[in-house]
Amino acid sequence: MTSKQKGWKEVPIAGVCWTPTTDYLTGDWRTFKPVLDREKCTKCLLCYVYCPDGAIEWKRKEEEIEFNYKYCKGCGICANECTQEAIKMVLE
Amino acid sequence: MASEWKFTIKDLAEKPELFMPGHRACAGCGPAVAYRQILKAARGPIIATNATGCMEVVSTIYPYTAWRIPYIHTAFENVAANAAGIETALKVMKRKGRLKHDHVDVVAFAGDGGTYDIGIQALSGAVERGHDFLFVLYDNEAYMNTGIQRSGGTPHGAWTTTSPAGRVIPGKPEYKKPIADIMVAHGIPYVATASPAYWRDLIIKTRKGLEVEGPAFLHALAPCPRGWRYDTGKTIEMARLAVETCVFPLWEAVDGEYSLSAPSKVIALKPERRKPVREYLKVQGRFRHLFTPEFEHVIGEIEQIVDKRWSMLLKKCGMA
Amino acid sequence: MKRKMALAKQTILALSGDEAVAYAVKQSDVDLVAAYPITPQTIIVERFSEYVHDGEVDTEFMCAESEHSALTACLAAAAAGARTFTASASAGLALMHEILYVTAGCRAPVVMAIVNRALSAPINIHCDHADSMVERDASWIQIYVENSQEAYDSTIQAFKIAEDPDILLPAMVMLDAFFLSHTLESVNVLPNEAVLKFVGTRKIPLVRSHEDKLVPFKLDPENPLTMGPLDLYDYYFEHKRQQEEAMQRAPQTIKQVHDEYGKISGRRYGNGLVDPYRLEDAEIATICVGSTAGTTKTVVDQLRAKGVKAGLLRLRTYRPFPSQDITKAVGNVKAIAVMDRSHSFGAHGSPIFHELRHVLYDAQTHPQVVNYIYGLGGRDMPQTLIHEIYKDLQKIVKTKRVEKPVQFIGVRE
Numbered sequence: 001m002t003s004k005q006k007g008w009k010e011v012p013i014a015g016v017c018w019t020p021t022t023d024y025l026t027g028d029w030r031t032f033k034p035v036l037d038r039e040k041c042t043k044c045l046l047c048y049v050y051c052p053d054g055a056i057e058w059k060r061k062e063e064e065i066e067f068n069y070k071y072c073k074g075c076g077i078c079a080n081e082c083t084q085e086a087i088k089m090v091l092e
Numbered sequence: 093m094a095s096e097w098k099f100t101i102k103d104l105a106e107k108p109e110l111f112m113p114g115h116r117a118c119a120g121c122g123p124a125v126a127y128r129q130i131l132k133a134a135r136g137p138i139i140a141t142n143a144t145g146c147m148e149v150v151s152t153i154y155p156y157t158a159w160r161i162p163y164i165h166t167a168f169e170n171v172a173a174n175a176a177g178i179e180t181a182l183k184v185m186k187r188k189g190r191l192k193h194d195h196v197d198v199v200a201f202a203g204d205g206g207t208y209d210i211g212i213q214a215l216s217g218a219v220e221r222g223h224d225f226l227f228v229l230y231d232n233e234a235y236m237n238t239g240i241q242r243s244g245g246t247p248h249g250a251w252t253t254t255s256p257a258g259r260v261i262p263g264k265p266e267y268k269k270p271i272a273d274i275m276v277a278h279g280i281p282y283v284a285t286a287s288p289a290y291w292r293d294l295i296i297k298t299r300k301g302l303e304v305e306g307p308a309f310l311h312a313l314a315p316c317p318r319g320w321r322y323d324t325g326k327t328i329e330m331a332r333l334a335v336e337t338c339v340f341p342l343w344e345a346v347d348g349e350y351s352l353s354a355p356s357k358v359i360a361l362k363p364e365r366r367k368p369v370r371e372y373l374k375v376q377g378r379f380r381h382l383f384t385p386e387f388e389h390v391i392g393e394i395e396q397i398v399d400k401r402w403s404m405l406l407k408k409c410g411m412a
Numbered sequence: 413m414k415r416k417m418a419l420a421k422q423t424i425l426a427l428s429g430d431e432a433v434a435y436a437v438k439q440s441d442v443d444l445v446a447a448y449p450i451t452p453q454t455i456i457v458e459r460f461s462e463y464v465h466d467g468e469v470d471t472e473f474m475c476a477e478s479e480h481s482a483l484t485a486c487l488a489a490a491a492a493g494a495r496t497f498t499a500s501a502s503a504g505l506a507l508m509h510e511i512l513y514v515t516a517g518c519r520a521p522v523v524m525a526i527v528n529r530a531l532s533a534p535i536n537i538h539c540d541h542a543d544s545m546v547e548r549d550a551s552w553i554q555i556y557v558e559n560s561q562e563a564y565d566s567t568i569q570a571f572k573i574a575e576d577p578d579i580l581l582p583a584m585v586m587l588d589a590f591f592l593s594h595t596l597e598s599v600n601v602l603p604n605e606a607v608l609k610f611v612g613t614r615k616i617p618l619v620r621s622h623e624d625k626l627v628p629f630k631l632d633p634e635n636p637l638t639m640g641p642l643d644l645y646d647y648y649f650e651h652k653r654q655q656e657e658a659m660q661r662a663p664q665t666i667k668q669v670h671d672e673y674g675k676i677s678g679r680r681y682g683n684g685l686v687d688p689y690r691l692e693d694a695e696i697a698t699i700c701v702g703s704t705a706g707t708t709k710t711v712v713d714q715l716r717a718k719g720v721k722a723g724l725l726r727l728r729t730y731r732p733f734p735s736q737d738i739t740k741a742v743g744n745v746k747a748i749a750v751m752d753r754s755h756s757f758g759a760h761g762s763p764i765f766h767e768l769r770h771v772l773y774d775a776q777t778h779p780q781v782v783n784y785i786y787g788l789g790g791r792d793m794p795q796t797l798i799h800e801i802y803k804d805l806q807k808i809v810k811t812k813r814v815e816k817p818v819q820f821i822g823v824r825e
Contacts, residue, residue, distance in 0.1 A: 008650035008657070012619045013580065014519040014629070015651050017157035017638040020622045021114030024156050029119065045101040049291045050328050052124035054113040058105035071113035075120035075317075076325025089325070137633030141488065152641035157622050162631035164491050165640035166484055166514045173481035177446065177488030177496075178631065180472045184443040184494060188470060190613075196633055214484070217477025 026053065030074025032089040034067055040086035041065060047078035047087065094299040104132045104295070108160060115158035117150040120324030122314035122331060123203070123230040124150075125288040130199075130228060130312070131161075133298035138197040139163070139178055143171035143206030146237040146316075147230060169210040172218035175200035175225040197302045198225040205235045208244030208269050219278050219307040226301040226308045229271065232316035240319040244269040247339075248397060249390040250378045252319070257381035262390055267397055275309040276345045282308040284344040289332035290355050293342060297353075300344070313340045321377020330376070336365075337372040338402040343409065350408040360411050369395045420606035420676045427599040429560040429592035430455035433499065433525045433585070435599075436567035437471075438463050439607035443494035446474035446485035450504040451537045452589040453527040457499060479504035483511040483522070490520035491639055493630035495571065495614050498522065501589065502529035505543045509550075515582045516551035516655060518639055519629075521574035521614075522582040524552075525567060528702065528753075529589040530789045538790020539589040541702065541754040545763045551655050553583035553662055554731040556701035558687070560597040563587045565679060568607055572669045577617035579665050580629075581658050588703040590790065606676055659732045666729055685734035687726040688741045690716060694723025696805035697742060699768060700751040701727045704786075704793050708751075711798040722802055727764065735771045742772075747780040747805040751798075753787045761785075761818040780808050783818040791822050 012018055043065060048056045055072040056065060079087040110131040117124040123146060139162045142148040148165050151158035166174055179198045185191040202211050207229040215227060234252045235241040242252040247268045251257040255264035275283045282304040286294035294312060301308035315330035317323065322330060334340035335355050342353035352360055359366045373379040373391060382390045406412050427435060434456045437445065445464075447457045457473075464473040476482035479500050486496035500508060505526055515522050530540030548554060553573060557563045566585045574583040587593055602610075618626040619637065627635035643651060663685055670684030681687045689709050691697060698708055705726035715722040725741050727734070742748055750769075752762030759766065765783035772778060784801055787793045801821065808814055 005646060006650070008653040011155075011647065011650055011654070012621075013617075013654055014619070014639060015154060015517065015641050015643060015647075016619050016629070017152060017155050017622050017641050018620050018624070019155045019157070020160075021112050021116075021151070021156045021158040024114040024116070026114055026116065045105055048105055049101055049129065050125055050288070052117055052119075052121045052128070052327070053115070054109045054111070054128055058102060060102075060106065068113065073119035075327070076323070077120055077125075077327055080325040081328050139492070139631050139633065149642050152638055154641040154643045154647050155622075157638035157641065159638050160636060162633055162636040163638045164488060164518075164631060166487060166518065167510055170481055170484040170511070173476065173484035174488040176474065176476075176481070177444065177485030177490075178492045180444050180446075180474055180485065181489035181492035181494035181496075184470070184472050185492070188443070190493070193633060213477060214481045217481055220477070221474065 025070045026073055027070045030072060031092060032074040032076060033069065033092045034072065034074070034078050034087045035090050036065060036067065037086045038064070040084045042084055044083065046081050046083065050077050050081050052077065094296050094303055097296065097299060107132055110134060110160045111151070112158045112160055114156070115151045116153060117146065118318055120317040120327045122288060122316055122327045123147050123232060125327065126230050126294070126312045126314045129288055129291050129294050130298045133295045133302065134197065135299065135302060136195065136197065137193045138199060141165065141171055141174040141178065141200050143202035143211055144168035145203035145206055146232070147201060147203065149237055168206055170214045171200045171202045171206055171211060172214040172227060175227070176218045176221065176223045179223045179225050199302070200225055200227045202229060203236065204229065204231045204233060204243045204245030208271050216278065219275065219280050222306050224305055226298070226310060228310045228312060230312050230314040232314045232319060234319050236316050236319045245271065247394070249382055249394050251381060262381055262387040270401070272309065272311040276348055279348060280307040280309060281305070281347055282344070285311045285340065285342050287313045287331045287335050287340060287342060289328045289335065290342065293353050293355065297344060319378065322375055326375070333367065333372045336367045337369045338366055339369060339372050339398050341402060341405055343405060350405070352409045352411065360406055369398050419678050420602045422600040422602055422677070424598050425601055426596050427560055428455065428594050428596050429563045429587045430527065430594065431459055432560040432564040432599045433567050433587070434459035434463070435601060436564045437497050438469050439602070439604050440568055440571050440611045441495065441608055442471050442497045444472045444474060444486065444489045444496045445498065446476045446482045446496070447498045448476050448479045448482045448500070448504060450501050452529060452593040453499045453501045453525070455593065456525060479507045480511060483508045483515060486522045487511065487515045487518060487520045490522050491518060491631050493614065493616060493632070496522050497524070499525040499527070501527040502531055502543045505547065506531060509547070512547055512550040512552060517651070519580040520582060521580055523567065523570040523574055524582065524584045526584050526586045527589050527593045528586050536789040537589065539591055539753070540788050540790065544584065544586050545754040548731055548763065551581060551659065552731060553581055554586065555583065555729050556586045556727065557592070558703055558705045558726060560592055561599050561679070562681060563592060564599050564601060565673060565677060568611060569669050569673050571611045573662070573665055575614050576665045577615050578661050579658050581655070581662065586702065591703045600677070602677060610673065610676060662732045663729070663734055681728050683737065685729040686737045686741055687728050689724040689726065691723035691725055691741055693721055695721040695746045695809060696802060697723040697725055697745045698749045698751055698798070698801060699725045699727065699764065701730060701764065702753065704751060704753065707793060707795060708798050711795050711802065715802055720802070720806070733767055733771070738768065738771055739775045742779065743775055743777055745779050747808040749782050749784055749801045749805055751784050751786055751801070755785050755788065765818070780814050782808070782814055784821045785819070786821045793822060797822055
C-alpha cells in the first residue's frame with residue numbers, strides 16, 4: 001500500500017503526484033460486500049452510475065456487471081438502488 | 093450540442109473514469125458520486141481545479157492522485173480565481189500559438205464552504221469578468237472536511253457541530269443562502285441545480301455548462317452520510333427525496349430565464365406527487381432533534397421556507 | 413569595439429518608478445497581468461492597462477477583485493504555462509500572504525513588483541519596508557532597488573531568474589513608495605527586441621507524473637498531472653527542503669542573469685546580490701536596502717571628501733540572503749550601522765540588523781554592529797540624520813564601545 005518513502009532529492013518538485021489512486025486498494029475498508037444475483041440483473045447499470053468509487057465496471061464484451069472488490073467500500077448504495085433487488089450486502 | 097446529445101448509460105460506462113477509484117472518500121460519499129457523473133460529461137480536453145475541502149483532500153493524498161485530467165489545487169477561497177487564471181492563460185497561449193488544442197474546458201469544483209462563504213468573493217469576481225468556465229458546487233450542506241461545521245448552505249434547523257441541537261437553540265437558526273439565485277442575479281449565461289439521483293439530468297446540465305461561452309454554475313446537491321447522519325447506502329435516496337419534497341428543486345436558468353427540469357416539473361404539474369418535507373427530515377439524524385414537542389415548530393418553519401421558495405421558483409418559471 | 417557592439421541602443425525616457433516597471437513588463441512578453449490597485453502601485457496597473465487597451469502588448473490584463481485573487485490567477489496561469497506578473501503594496505501584499513506561500517510551494521515563477529508601503533493601523537500610504545520584510549519567509553526571491561532605472565532593469569531580470577528551470581521560485585522586486593514610484597527619473601530603456609531576446613520564452617522543465625512519465629511541468633490535457641496535493645507529515649518536509657535547495661542555487665542564477673543583462677545594458681549593480689559603495693578600505697559603513705542608499709551615497713562622498721573612511725553596502729538581493737558576499741564586503745569594517753525601514757516589534761532590533769549580526773557571528777572578524785530604525789510611514793531620511801549615524805559610528809570606533817545597539821532615528825520623542 002505505501003511505497004518506499006522517497007527523499008527530497010527524488011520526489012518531483014512542487015508536490016506533483018507520482019502515483020494514481022488505483023494503486024491504493026480501498027477494498028479493505030469494507031465490512032459488507034455486495035453480491036450480485038446475475039439472474040435478476042437487468043444490466044440497467046444504475047449501480048454503476050451511483051457508485052461513489054467507480055467500483056462497478058461494465059464488461060462490454062461479456063455484457064456483464066463486474067464488482068471491483070479492490071476498491072468497493074461496501075457502502076451499499078448499489079444494493080439500495082437496484083430496482084431488481086439483485087444485489088445483497090453480505091457480511092464479509 | 094447538449095440538447096442533442098443522445099447517450100445511454102452503457103455509453104457512459106465506456107468512457108474512462110476521469111475520477112479514478114482508490115480515492116479516500118467515505119463509503120457512500122455523495123460528492124464522489126456527483127464527481128464521477130459530472131466528469132462523464134467531459135467533451136474533450138479539460139482542466140480541473142478544486143477548492144480545499146473533502147473532495148480535494150480525498151482525491152489527492154500525496155503521492156496518490158485520483159485525477160486522470162490536469163488538476164490544480166491552491167487554497168480554499170480562491171478556486172474561481174484559479175479557474176480565471178487558467179482560462180486566461182489558455183486564451184493567451186492559444187493566441188500566441190503555444191496551445192496545441194483548439195479548446196480546453198476549465199471546470200472549478202468547490203464544496204459549500206468554498207462557494208457560499210469564503211469562496212464567494214472570488215466566484216463573484218470571476219463571473220463578473222465573464223471567464224469561460226464551469227463552476228461546480230458540490231453541496232453537502234456543511235464544512236464536512238473539517239468536521240461538519242455549519243456553512244451558508246446548511247439548511248435551517250440542521251444540526252452541525254457549530255450549530256448543535258442544544259437545549260436552547262435547536263440547530264442552525266439561519267436559512268440556506270440561495271446561492272444559485274445569486275448566480276442568476278450575476279447575469280451569467282447558465283445556472284442549474286442538479287441531484288446525483290437524476291444522473292441524466294445532471295450530466296446533460298454539466299455538458300450545457302461546459303458548452304456555454306462564459307461562466308456557468310452548477311449547484312449539485314451531494315448528500316453526506318457522515319454529516320447528515322444516515323446509513324451509507326441511502327445517499328441516492330436522500331438526493332432523490334430532496335427533489336421529491338421540493339426541498340431541492342431542479343431547474344435551469346438560461347440567460348436568466350428559469351425553467352423547471354423534468355423531475356421537478358412533474359411535481360409542479362401534479363402537486364399530489366409531491367412528498368411531504370417531513371419525510372425528508374425524518375430519515376436524517378441531523379434533523380432528529382426537531383421531532384420533539386419542544387422543537388416541532390422548527391419543522392413548520394422549514395416547511396414554510398421550502399414552500400415559499402418553491403412557489404417563488406414556480407413564478408419565475410412561469411408556472412405559478 | 414566588440415564590447416560597444418554588444419550594448420543595445422537605448423532610449424532615455426522620463427519615467428517614474430511605477431512607469432518604469434510597467435514599461436519593463438510591456439517589453440517582457442508577459443501573458444497575463446492580474447492585479448488589484450493599491451496606492452502607490454496604481455500607476456503600474458493603470459499604465460499597463462493603457463498599453464493593453466491601446467493594443468501595444470499581447471497580454472491579458474485581469475482586473476482581479478482582490479489581491480488574493482490576483483496572485484491566485486497569476487499562480488494558476490503560471491501553472492498552465494503562462495508568464496505572469498502582478499504588483500501590490502502594503503495591505504494588498506498582506507492580503508496575498510497565504511498565496512505567497514502557495515505560489516512558492518507550487519514552484520510557479522510569478523514576478524511581482526512591490527511598492528513598499530507601511531502596514532495599517534493607522535493607515536499610511538507612504539514608504540516603509542514592513543510589507544515585504546514580513547514576507548521574507550515565504551520562499552520568494554526578493555530584490556530591493558535603489559532607483560527607477562534599477563526598477564526597470566530588475567523587473568526584466570526577475571522573469572529570467574524566476575523561470576530558470578533550476579530555480580522556479582517566484583520573485584518580488586521592491587521599490588520605495590513615492591520616493592521611487594512617483595518620482596520622475598531619466599530611465600534608459602532597451603529596445604523591444606533586446607528585452608524579448610533576453611527574456612526569451614518560458615522554459616518548462618520535465619517532471620514525473622502519476623502516469624509514470626516525464627512530462628512538461630504544466631497543466632496540459634496532453635500530459636495530465638496533479639499539482640497542489642495534500643501532504644501529510646510523511647512528505648511535506650521533503651517538499652520544503654527542495655524549496656530551500658532552489659533558494660541555495662538562486663545566488664548563482666541571480667548573478668548570472670545580472671551579468672548577462674549588464675552585457676546588453678552596460679549597467680550593473682554590484683555583483684547583483686550586494687552593491688558596495690566605497691567599501692574597500694572603509695572603517696565605518698552603513699547597510700540598507702532601497703532608495704535611502706542613494707541619499708547615503710551622497711553622505712559618503714561628503715565624508716570621504718573630508719578624509720573619513722566611510723562606505724555603504726546596499727543589499728540588492730535580500731532573499732536569498734547573500735551571507736558570503738556580505739561577510740566579504742564588510743569583513744574589515746570596524747563599525748557598521750544597519751538602517752532598517754521596518755521593525756519587528758518586541759524584537760531586539762529590526763530585520764536587516766538581525767540577519768546581518770547573525771551572519772557576522774561566524775565571521776573571522778566581528779565589527780561592531782548597531783541598528784537604526786528610521787523612516788517608518790514615509791518619515792523622511794535626510795542627509796543630516798545619516799551624517800549623525802556616521803558620527804555615531806566614528807564615536808564607536810574611537811571609544812570601542814557601543815552605548816545603544818538599537819535606536820530609533822527621526823522620530824519625535
